Amino acid sequence: MRDQYQRPAKDLRISVTDRCNFRCLYCMPLPEYAWVERTELLTFEEIVRLTRLFVRLGVEKVKLTGGEPLLRRNLEGLIAELVTIPGVRDLCVTTNGALLAEKAERLRAAGLPRVNVSLDTLDPEKFRRITQGGDLARVLEGLFAAQRVGLYPVKINAVIERGVNEEDIIPLARFALEHGFALRFIEYMDVGTVNQWRWEKVVPKAEIARILSRAFPLREVGRERESDTAVRYQLADGRGDIGIIASVTEPFCAGCTRVRLTSDGKLVTCLFSADGYDVKALLRGGASDEEILAAIRRVWEARRDRYSEERWEALRAGQPLPPRPRLEMIRLGG
Ligand code: SAM
Numbered sequence: 001m002r003d004q005y006q007r008p009a010k011d012l013r014i015s016v017t018d019r020c021n022f023r024c025l026y027c028m029p030l031p032e033y034a035w036v037e038r039t040e041l042l043t044f045e046e047i048v049r050l051t052r053l054f055v056r057l058g059v060e061k062v063k064l065t066g067g068e069p070l071l072r073r074n075l076e077g078l079i080a081e082l083v084t085i086p087g088v089r090d091l092c093v094t095t096n097g098a099l100l101a102e103k104a105e106r107l108r109a110a111g112l113p114r115v116n117v118s119l120d121t122l123d124p125e126k127f128r129r130i131t132q133g134g135d136l137a138r139v140l141e142g143l144f145a146a147q148r149v150g151l152y153p154v155k156i157n158a159v160i161e162r163g164v165n166e167e168d169i170i171p172l173a174r175f176a177l178e179h180g181f182a183l184r185f186i187e188y189m190d191v192g193t194v195n196q197w198r199w200e201k202v203v204p205k206a207e208i209a210r211i212l213s214r215a216f217p218l219r220e221v222g223r224e225r226e227s228d229t230a231v232r233y234q235l236a237d238g239r240g241d242i243g244i245i246a247s248v249t250e251p252f253c254a255g256c257t258r259v260r261l262t263s264d265g266k267l268v269t270c271l272f273s274a275d276g277y278d279v280k281a282l283l284r285g286g287a288s289d290e291e292i293l294a295a296i297r298r299v300w301e302a303r304r305d306r307y308s309e310e311r312w313e314a315l316r317a318g319q320p321l322p323p324r325p326r327l328e329m330i331r332l333g334g
């Protein structure tokens, strides 16, 4: 199955809930939102069925995200089923870490191999400010608990925003190297509609790399696979796993093999989509596997998304970004 630019669908990102116990300023700063009704959430049975179908269409990697995935009751039950699906070569959960200390053991026991934890600063006050209430100590406990139970790698995701946390780049890198965590710096993106993104707030990859190289002799090792989002770096002695996800200044749409399922069962072909295809309606309307496969194929084969490249072309030409409706990140999963 290939889209209009010959890209296959290989990575499935599933938002298991749009709810979150943080209110990160760059993602979902609003206290209230039109949350998805519980009855509209995909059930585990539906998620497992869809995952099997996506695997038949070429998907190899599955990421559970949200919102905050650890808020979904019995997530480990879903994981235990997903790991048994032949063809799922990689499974991971992306979490804010607040509930990880209490859940790491159960997640590992269910068969989860690895985890991504979002952490943008090691300063407790700043952490509280960025997440609007998060407790850094709990997240750090979560990180170490994940490591202790054998989740590997434990990867830290840090969104870097100008004027907010550039000075945290080196401390985060030191922390990750010292404790054996992988680390990904992420350029601040204009996801959703409520984070008041401006180009001036982006710290470009080149600048992040320059800051890092002040403290560490780093070597760029590039992407492992064309579809990877991160460009990776190593210390001169080969240690460390640090990467930068430059979605804004070095967009990677050409190799984008990511397909998303929203918590309410919409199939979304780009992080910047305005809407998705209602695959849950098919599931709940009694469609056969063949009918669902045909519908997914139709949507994917029509795909022409390359928003980050278009954004970069507009930014370089000094043109304003066209305002467009888009789904919030908590709905479609980061
Ligand atoms: N709640 C979980 C978490 O925070 O890890 C999972 C969902 S969150 C939407 C997934 C990832 O998206 C996180 O690593 C988060 O930092 C990232 N993210 C959210 N808003 C972003 C933005 N405006 N720019 C870049 N990354 C963003």
Ligand code: SF4
Residues within 6 Å of the ligand: 020, 021, 022, 023, 024, 027, 028, 066, 067, 068, 096, 118, 330
């Ligand atoms: Fe919640 Fe994750 Fe978004 Fe922060 S980045 S508001 S933790 S979903």
Ligand code: SF4
Residues within 6 Å of the ligand: 252, 253, 256, 257, 258, 269, 270, 271, 272, 305, 306, 307, 308, 309
């Ligand atoms: Fe993929 Fe859309 Fe991001 Fe481009 S902008 S890399 S098409 S999700």
